[in-house]
Amino acid sequence: MKRASELRLRRPAQSQYIAPIRHALAAFLEALQVDRELRDDVTTAAGEALANVVEHAYARSSGRAARSVQLIARCKDGGKLLVDVSDQGSFIRRKPLPGRGFGLRIIRAIARHISIDTSRGTCVSMTFEARSAASKS
Numbered sequence: 001m002k003r004a005s006e007l008r009l010r011r012p013a014q015s016q017y018i019a020p021i022r023h024a025l026a027a028f029l030e031a032l033q034v035d036r037e038l039r040d041d042v043t044t045a046a047g048e049a050l051a052n053v054v055e056h057a058y059a060r061s062s063g064r065a066a067r068s069v070q071l072i073a074r075c076k077d078g079g080k081l082l083v084d085v086s087d088q089g090s091f092i093r094r095k096p097l098p099g100r101g102f103g104l105r106i107i108r109a110i111a112r113h114i115s116i117d118t119s120r121g122t123c124v125s126m127t128f129e130a131r132s133a134a135s136k137s
Helices: 015-031 036-057 103-110
Strands: 006-012 068-076 080-087 113-117 122-129
Touching (some): 006 015, 036 103, 036 122, 103 113
Antiparallel strands (some): 006 068, 068 080, 080 122, 113 122
């Protein structure tokens, strides 16, 4: 796996941008030679975080303020892959609803570590153990 690599994307927080962001993340991970299984896991977890931004982050906002989502993915020495999905909206704590609320559960099941910072918008930080496709050979 290549070192000191980073992907930064900022797009409007709209559903039509989720798939292109996920595709860019998958291409970034492929360029780093991250194995396919982990690539799929990381893009799934990031997709859940992105969908949460689109659905919830700006639900309480009024007006035409900048409503964007940012994804930052970076590879660290030692095989750590870090992915942050952030917004400038409001974090909403909700009571569990039947058939809803699986996004964070999915992320927690996939990521090695997850933290959520709500001090300035919301930032979901996910850590994965990166496995190189080349190291499996």
